[in-house]
Structures are given as structure tokens and as C-alpha cells.
Amino acid sequence: MDVVSLLTTILLLLIPIGADDMGCDVELAVWRSNGAGRIPVNVESFGAVGDGIADDTQAFVSAWKKACSLNDAVFLVPEQRRYKVNATRFKGPCQDKLIIQLSGTIVAPEEPDHWDPKNPRVWLVFSNLQGIRIQGGGVIDGSGSKWWASSCKLNKTNPCRGAPTALTIDSSSKVRVKGLTIQSAQQMHFTIFRSKTIRVSGVRVKSPPDSPNTDGIHISESSDVSIHNCKIGTGDDCISIVNASSNIVMKQIECGPGHGIRHQQ
Template sequence: MARCCELLAVLLCFLLMLSWCEALSSNVDDGYGHEDGSFESDSLIKLNNEDILRLKSSDDDTVNVLNFGAKGDGKTDDTQAFKKAWKKACSTNGVTNFFVPKGKTFLLKSTRFKGPCKSLRNFQIRGTLSASTKRSDYKDKNHWLLLEDVNNLSVDGGSTGIINGNGKIWWQNSCKIDKSKPCTTAPTALTLYNLKNLNVKNLRVKNAQQIQISIEKCNNVVVSNVVITAPGDSPNTDGIHITNTQNIRVSKSDIGTGDDCISIEDGTQNLQIYDLTCGPGHGISIGSLGDDNSKSYVSGINVDGAKFSGSDNGVRIKTYQGGSGTAKNIKFQNIRMENVKNPIIIDQNYCDKDTCEEQESAVQVKNVLYKNISGTSATNVAITFNCSEKYPCQEIVLENVNIKGGSASCKNVNVNERGTVSPKCS
């Protein structure tokens, strides 16, 4: 009897399943026209719903400045809208993207983007950030856009993002342009301060009020595919300024400006520069170091692959008398110079004042390699080593250097020449 009950139960279950399948097949045919009764349409609906949920989630993790009142017409002041959007993006769990859309120009006064942030990972600039041309709009005279205290951040310009400092009004009032004007500071266009694990890529910066990009007190920084431009006579418009920063890589970038293409100052360690194009500008400068009798330390600088065209300098180390510290373990290699005024220069007696008195101390410059450097000098002196009498330059190596059109001027330096070297110090 028990055996019969078990068989009956199995039979009932089978009949119920068959009935359910037929009903389901009928629903699929009626609703979506699949004559074979397959579940393809149901699966497609499920996939589309998942895509919709994913897209919704993607929207939820992005803060768009347009949703906070930014107009992007190039005339309306969008500063407060950006500040509101940043506050939301930085303080909300799950938000990973701060987004500036393309096709629009956002007029901004001095703006501070401060962390730490909860989950923000991307600062995406697809439109144009345009600086106010009213100097009175700058409560902070040292900064226009200041990004600070955010870790693990990518600042990405895509193929359309531009930062425009509209610096002409500041240049006109510079004492370097108009001697009758007092020498005052001007804002840096983009300051990156106290950031760890920073990635800056695909960014276009132009016509900064003063320095274009300043990287300060950062660690683990990658800069790639940036284009920086300003007129060759624009004062103090350094392309990339680096100070008190460790572990930096700058690659595949093109800088033409009115001051140093890259300026490297105190506290910079382990800087790698690859595939750089520079000109116009003042070249790559380590320094100035030791100003106002200060201590300065720079080490682990490697420039490998660069082209300088029509620049005032090529690769330069400059230090003030009276300072102390060291600039050491530096390599300049695989570099092409075209019509450069000072292709290779070390100046331990740098002076940017009317008079500079002889002093007892200097920043020590040592262990510097110049390798595989070629091209032409625009002046009669292609290589200048103007070193300190009391702290002469040490361990300077010229290896396979061939710069045509100028001689070498070497003072208080012991140079080791390897391979073909022209012009020669000896």
C-alpha cells in the first residue's frame, strides 16, 4: 500500500509540472510571439533590467555640476554651484565621480576642493574651467583652483577638458612686464596639495595667472599626456612646479610657456621624466635652491627622453649662494636640443636681485650625469658649469654629448668625460 502511495505522489507531481510548463509556454507565446515557447524573451527582459539597474547605479555614483545649478555659459559665475557639487561628491558614500560635462565653459572665481573624501576617486573635466578676469574676485591671491587632502584620486581631462587661467590681466600687472608695478604674487592655476596616489592625465592647461600646475607635498604621483601652453613672454608661468613631493612620474607631455617647463624645488625625491617636449620656456630647472640662506635637498631626478626647441635653457641646476643642502643623484639622458640658448648649465651663483654678495656657503651639487645629449646651441656657450669656489661641483659626468655651435665654460668643477664629448671642458 505504501508503495502505491509513493507512485501516486510522483505521478501527481509530474502532472503538475507538465501543466505549469504548458501554461508558462502559452504565456511566453502570447506575450512575446515566440512560437517555440522558449524563455529567450524573459531572459532578455531580465538582462535589460540588470543593465538599467547598473546604469542607474552609475548615475548614482556621479555628481554632475549641472545638477547643482552650474550654467556653463562662460558668463554666469558657477563658483557656488561647483562648491555645492564638491561638498556632495566628497561627503557622500558611494559617490566616486565629480563630473564637469563637455561642450560648456564654467566661469569660476578662486575655488577650493578640499578632502578628505569618503569614496571619491575621479575628478573628470570634460568641459572648460575658465578663470575670472577680475583680480578682485580672488580672495586667495595664491591659488585659483586648489585641490587638497584627497587620496587615490584621478584628475582626468579626457580629450576635451581645459583649464584656462585667463592670465593676461595678471601678466600686464607684473613687475617683470611693467617695471613701475610692485612685485606681487599671482594665483597658481591648479594647485595639487597633500595628495597621495594621484593620477593626472589628458589635461590641457593654458594661460595661467602664474604657475600652471603646482604639485606640493604629494606622494606617488603620475602625470601623463598633459599639454600646457602660454606665451613665451608670460611671466612666472612655470608649466609644472614640483616641491616637497616624492615618487613622481611625468611622461608624454608637451609644455610651452613663459618660464620653466618643469621646475623642481626643495624636497623633491625620485622624480622620473620621460618623453617631454619643451619650448618655448626656460627648460627643466632644478631650483632655484637655497634662497634666503635656506636648506634645500633634491635627489633621484631622472630625465630620460626630452626635446627642447627654442628654449632659454635646456637642463639647468641653479642655486643661490648662502644656502646649504644637496642636489644629487641626477641623470639627464637621451635629450635633443634645437636652438637652445643654454643647453647644459649648472649655476651655483644664481642671483635674481640687483646685487648678490659673495657668501660662505652653497648647496652642494654632486653626482650628475649628462648622457646621449645632442643638438645645437643658440649662443656661443653650450655648456656652463659655474660652480662655487668653496663647494665645487662634484662627480659631474659628460658621456656622448655633442652640442654644436658653442663652447664650454667650466669653473670649479671636476668633469669626467666619456665617449664623444663636444664641446669639452678640458
Template sequence: MVLFLGLQAFKEAWEMACSFRARTRIVIPAGYNFLVHPVDFGGPCKSKVTLDILGTIVAPEDPAAWKGLNRRKWLYFHGVKHLTLEGGGTVNGMGWLWWAQSCKINKTNPCRNAPTAITFHKCKDLKVKNLKVVCGQKMHIAFTNCLRVLTFRLIVTSPAVSPNTDGIHISASHGVNIKDSVVRTGDDCISIVSNSSRIKIRNIVCGPGHGISIGSLGKSNSSSLVRDVMVDGAFLSNTDNGVRIKTWQGGSGNATNITFQNIFMENVSNPIIIDQYYCDAQMPCANQVWY
């Protein structure tokens, strides 16, 4: 059964929970699929809010549902402190039509943005645990400008052929802990970029996909600093890369205090790779090396 959870009803439930001064909980009940259009969950909230996903939240299948909206986001949480997502249910991005339109699948298609399934922006003291996130339109879970994040017991999956479907993406965030999770997608299982620090990743199963990556860094001559990253305990299988640091020519900054340990790999094409000539572009990147 699919139930249409109207945007207004969803927003009203969020606003009510956010306005209470006592700890509050929004429950997505088990046994139902809820069709949810792009929605914005904004803070700050007066209380600690838990979104208890027991059933399944499903995105619109047709990309036309984003007409006139921000094509980069589906479920967008921002400016919230002490938020918890849990429950053992599923978030399904229904990404097949998005993937078919990608210029990486068909080079005659224009390169356009696609939504991240779940985005957390400027959230603090955040917990995301015991959930399945599947078939993301592009990235599955993104933490941007977040502080103190704990993530565990996640299952994140998309087919190996799905383009740009990073499992967990960390950008400009600090104090992020990811553990005891399985990530199987068409791109990086975990990617860490742009001025992130104090990242701890433990007990991860990764593959298929592109492995665990720091970067890409320095695109369009930008500056990036990534520091204090620990990956301790991972099993990677059937991935293009194992553990990787990738930078664009022309950029500046550094990646420091990076530790990869207790990593086991099976059928991995590039087990350890540091790529300072990274180029993810339709046209070859010009050589910027000076002699």
C-alpha cells in the first residue's frame, strides 16, 4: 500500500514537534509506504526531535516532481540540534529515472543536478542509526557543515551501474563518527571533502563502488583542508578503488593526519591510490604541472 503523505501534513507535524519544549517523536508507522515529495525540515527546534522511520518513505519516481524546486535535495534537514533519525525502516529515493537521464550513462544527455536523498546541513549533535537508504537519486546521505555526528547500523545500497551515488558524503563537517554499516553503491562508499576534520570510520563493509575516498579536493583552483581522518576496520570487495586521496590540478591545501588501518580487500582494482591528477570531466583536463 502506498499512502500519499501530503507536504502540508508533513510540515505541520514537523513544526509541531519542533515547537514543543519536551522531547518529541514523529513516527512513520511500519507496514506502509509513504510517498513524500521534496520537503524542507528547518530548525532551530525548541526540543530534541526524533524521526522514527518504521515504514518506508518513497520519493516520487518522476523527476518532473522537482519542477520549480531545488533539484539538489529531496529530504532536507537544516539548522537542527539534537536530531535523531532511526527506526529500522527504509528511505527509497527511486533513482532509476534520474540515473537514466545522467550524462554519465548517456553522453548525449546534458549534465544536470540530481537530488541527494537525505541532506543534513548545519546540524549539531546529530544521530542517524538503524536505517536503510536505497536507490538514491544521486548521493544517498550528505552531511554538510555539521558538527558532532554519530551514524551507525546503516545499510546504504544502489546498483553498481548507478552514477554519482555516493553512499555517505561528508563536507565541511567536524566530529563525524560512522561505524557498523554496509554501503554498496555505484560511487564512493564514503567520501570526505572540503575542510572536514575529526572523522572516524569503523567496521564498514563497502562494495561495489569506488571505495573510501578523501576528495576530490581543489576543483576549480579552490582550497581544501582535510585533517584527522581515521579509517579503522573495513572490508572492501569488488570496488574500483580501495582507499584513495584524490586532488585536482590547480587547487591548494592539504590532507593531513590520515590513517587507514585494518583494511581487508577482495577483487579491488586499485587498493591504495593517491591521485593528484584527478579529472572527472567530459573533456580532458589541461596539464598544470610547471617544470
């Protein structure tokens, strides 16, 4: 990191986050207490098994289509369950005030050879959305160990190939992400791409220090992004900011293991 980038990063860390960045706390509390008149769309109502073995991809796709079509819907992933889901794109636009309540665990297929060949670089993608909230104490688990073992960074005899990013917010605005754990990503954990006004708080990222290319939060071509009170441990950059991203605010970030914060125009 050059001196200019380092100073820019320090300045970003010193910018305070306003009260608006914490507004999703109220929404989460209201949903847990009485539902706030919202319409729950439970993935298990669409056939999800939640045993970590059965392929629940189609159930998630069907539940998403329903939730996306309703005002004040909650796309509900129940707690104490493990849902195996292959590469999936959760596309908008959707109706107003959609909440994704991730209380359980979404787990990726373990075998790279079982990956959807049509989506080699992504796993869970939320795109073309406005005003949604992704929240809850759930886990996104990329099952990355076999991907890491096949990386040319760990073994020069392996062919170099890309791997999926666990969670992507793409071409979206006014999105809040709160309270999730993202772990063992195949490659990057969480990417914010071509988006604006994104609020991330209370997110935990966990991968071993020798996991290759596992950036924690990667921001590209995006603006007005705040990251608050997050704990990140990875085998690469904790946070990376690239491709003319602007107005990035960070506060109370715990980084380690990892390569720190990288800012590159």
C-alpha cells in the first residue's frame, strides 16, 4: 500500500457513522417480537429440507419469487437448520420493504466439481434491488476447504482458476446487511459491486490465515458504503476498495488474521 492510500484509509476510518446507519436495529427487533404485519415467506413452505444434505436450491428460488412479488414480505430462512444451496441469483426489482431474515445456515456444496458451471465465480448474488434488508444471526458457509486445496496459490502444480464469491450485492441501492456470519468462502467472502448507499454492521467474516484470495469485504465501483462494528479474519485483505469506489466509511473494524485494508483506485 502506498502512502497516499494509507492516509486515505486512515481518514476513512476516522469519519463517524450517522444515526441513519443503525436504523436496521429497530426493524429486526420489530420482526422478532410481533412480525410487524409482515408476510413471512418460509423456504420450508416451498420444499426446503434443511438437513445440509438435500439440495434446497429450487426451494430458495421459488420462495424468493414469491417474497419478491409481495409488499412487506420476509424471506425467512429458519434457525437451527442447514440449507445446501448451489449458485443462485436473487434478482429484483422487488416490491417494497423486503426483509431477508437469515436465522439458519446456508451452506455451499463441498465439491468444486459439483458447482453450477453457468456461475463459476459467484454463489449467492442479490442484484437490482432497492431498500432491502439482509439480517439475522445466521451463517453463510462457503465450504471452501476443497477449493483452497485446489488453488495454484497453495500448490503451484494446480491449474489457476477462479472460484465463487460467497455473497454479492450487485447493482443495488439502500441495502442494509446486519448480524451475519460469512465463513469459509470459496474465494472472496462479501463483494459490493456497482452499488450505492449500502450499510453493513455487525458482520463477522471467518476463514483460516492460509486460505487463498479470501478477501473479507471487497468494494468495487460503489459509493456511499459504511462498514461498522465488523470482525474480519481471512487469508487475504480484510477490506479491499477498488475501481474508483468513493465515500467509503469504516468504523470499529477488527482485522486479523488478514492483510489489513487495501485502497486502490
